[in-house]
Amino acid sequence: xxxxxxxxxxxxxxxxxxxxxxxxxxxxxxxxxxxxxxxxxxxxxxxxxxxxxxxxxxxxxxxxxxxxxxxxxxxxxxxxxxxxxxxxxxxxxxxxxxxxxxxxxxxxxxxxxxxxxxxxxxxxxxxxxxxxxxxxxxxxxxxxxxxxxxxxxxxxxxxxxxxxxxxxxxxxxxxxxxxxxxxxxxxxxxxxxxxxxxxxxxxxxxxxxxxxxxxxxxxxxxxxxxxxxxxxxxxxxxxxxxxxxxxxxxxxxxxxxxxxxxxxxxxxxxxxxxxxxxxxxxxxxxxxxxxxxxxxxxxxxxxxxxxxxxxxxxxxxxxxxxxxxxxxxxxxxxxxxxxxxxxxxxxxxxxxxxxxxxxxxxxxxxxxxxxxxxxxxxxxxxxxxxxxxxxxxxxxxxxxxxxxxxxxxxxxxxxxxxxxxxx
RNA sequence: GGUGAGGUGGAUGAGUGGCUGAAAUCAACGGUUUGCUAAACCGUCGUACGACCUUAAAGUUGUACCGAGGGUUCGAAUCCCUCCCUCACCGCCA
Numbered sequence: 001x002x003x004x005x006x007x008x009x010x011x012x013x014x015x016x017x018x019x020x021x022x023x024x025x026x027x028x029x030x031x032x033x034x035x036x037x038x039x040x041x042x043x044x045x046x047x048x049x050x051x052x053x054x055x056x057x058x059x060x061x062x063x064x065x066x067x068x069x070x071x072x073x074x075x076x077x078x079x080x081x082x083x084x085x086x087x088x089x090x091x092x093x094x095x096x097x098x099x100x101x102x103x104x105x106x107x108x109x110x111x112x113x114x115x116x117x118x119x120x121x122x123x124x125x126x127x128x129x130x131x132x133x134x135x136x137x138x139x140x141x142x143x144x145x146x147x148x149x150x151x152x153x154x155x156x157x158x159x160x161x162x163x164x165x166x167x168x169x170x171x172x173x174x175x176x177x178x179x180x181x182x183x184x185x186x187x188x189x190x191x192x193x194x195x196x197x198x199x200x201x202x203x204x205x206x207x208x209x210x211x212x213x214x215x216x217x218x219x220x221x222x223x224x225x226x227x228x229x230x231x232x233x234x235x236x237x238x239x240x241x242x243x244x245x246x247x248x249x250x251x252x253x254x255x256x257x258x259x260x261x262x263x264x265x266x267x268x269x270x271x272x273x274x275x276x277x278x279x280x281x282x283x284x285x286x287x288x289x290x291x292x293x294x295x296x297x298x299x300x301x302x303x304x305x306x307x308x309x310x311x312x313x314x315x316x317x318x319x320x321x322x323x324x325x326x327x328x329x330x331x332x333x334x335x336x337x338x339x340x341x342x343x344x345x346x347x348x349x350x351x352x353x354x355x356x357x358x359x360x361x362x363x364x365x366x367x368x369x370x371x372x373x374x375x376x377x378x379x380x381x382x383x384x385x386x387x388x389x390x391x392x393x394x395x396x397x398x399x400x401x402x403x404x405x406x407x408x409x410x411x412x413x414x415x416x417x418x419x420x421x422x423x
Numbered sequence: 424g425g426u427g428a429g430g431u432g433g434a435u436g437a438g439u440g441g442c443u444g445a446a447a448u449c450a451a452c453g454g455u456u457u458g459c460u461a462a463a464c465c466g467u468c469g470u471a472c473g474a475c476c477u478u479a480a481a482g483u484u485g486u487a488c489c490g491a492g493g494g495u496u497c498g499a500a501u502c503c504c505u506c507c508c509u510c511a512c513c514g515c516c517a
Contacts, residue, residue: 044486047473047474047486050487054498058498060497061442061497064441064497078497079497246469
């Protein structure tokens with residue numbers, strides 16, 4: 001949620017930024033500001049009246065103590081009258097406050113000035129492309145054939161147990177997942193991130209805090225009886241660790257990492273896009289999250305991008321980094337860089353990580369604050385990135401390193417997997 | 424799931440209708456003292472949203488907030504209702 005203060009200071013600037021995100025309803029800004037003015041007006045009126053009620057009530061107490069019953073009774077009448085005239089003001093005030101809040105959450109985060117213009121994924125800017133293209137052996141096949149051939153992921157049985165889009169990892173496939181998770185977590189903790197293993201379901205307040213609610217409830221699995229949501233990413237529970245907390249400035253940056261399965265209900269598209277491990281309802285991911293001083297968030301964003309780049313390099317996969325354009329960015333993000341790895345056998349790029357700076361958009365909802373050196377309360381900035389999403393990494397590892405009857409594994413993984421080949 | 428006890432400021436914890444936005448202690452911060460450390464002493468020490476004043480900061484001031492939401496009352500941390508959560512014991516269970 002944007003800070004009202006930002007809208008007040010520069011409504012025109014806000015509209016211009018929103019345009020970069022291709023957010024059409026810029027009139028919302030004016031609506032919100034006028035609601036804010038109304039709110040202030042009603043609050044002033046309410047406060048003044050309530051002050052009178054409070055002081056008169058105090059007088060009643062004093063009169064009663066002195067035994068001046070009659071005068072006390074008169075005052076009571078006075079207060080009763082005041083209160084009944086106050087009633088409608090109070091109602092209007094709270095109605096406006098709610099309306100203001102409802103409108104404010106409809107505004108997406110403002111894109112930073114580093115965000116390239118553009119509307120669709122085609123407009124994203126390739127910032128960097130690196131890594132060696134593999135030379136595939138003759139008869140190389142996509143991962144969905146490989147996993148079948150080596151019997152390491154079984155979608156049919158996953159569908160039988162649960163439904164389509166739920167993979168059953170088996171044997172070396174399951175072990176490779178475990179090795180990757182372990183490797184990623186170790187890589188992150190070595191860079192100073194604290195490891196967490198969070199709950200995989202969250203309550204409404206947490207889903208709201210990171211921006212899944214309102215609006216995106218359809219993308220999450222919902223436990224109706226208990227009103228819990230299966231997490232779509234560990235970003236949700238991890239960022240919410242500090243919800244409604246005032247942290248110490250010297251404790252910043254707070255660096256956290258977590259593994260979790262991620263659950264996505266998203267209505268799938270069809271065909272090649274969703275084949276095999278490309279898109280599933282449940283997948284594993286290791287995430288990094290940081291809460292930082294607002295002055296540092298862009299510096300930290302770059303640091304996180306570098307961190308994830310190193311991780312990808314260690315996997316020896318060809319990759320590229322994209323700066324997402326205004327139209328392709330998520331609602332809550334101010335700057336997003338995507339990482340894609342090249343899947344040789346599919347001849348396409350697959351997104352494996354997304355590194356975003358949310359500035360104060362999430363923390364304003366969650367009220368994650370600190371007191372700066374001058375004693376002023378400030379919101380921290382929050383950032384997160386995947387490091388990494390497993391299924392597509394696995395797909396690329398399998399495809400790009402396939403040999404005639406085996407798959408070679410990069411050295412970094414071999415250590416964790418206990419072998420330099422899959423079989 | 425059952426029974427019982429609870430949820431108060433950074434922490435501990437007092438507070439059963441007006442003098443309580445909240446004692447006390449600890450922590451933290453500023454200062455005095457000090458060869459250094461410790462101790463002692465003095466002071467500061469919640470948040471949000473307004474108003475006034477100001478270029479701004481500061482300052483003055485109002486309102487709200489003692490788990491959440493309702494209610495009773497002239498007046499609620501305190502009484503009542505609903506919900507949530509925590510702890511203990513029992514039950515069930517990996």
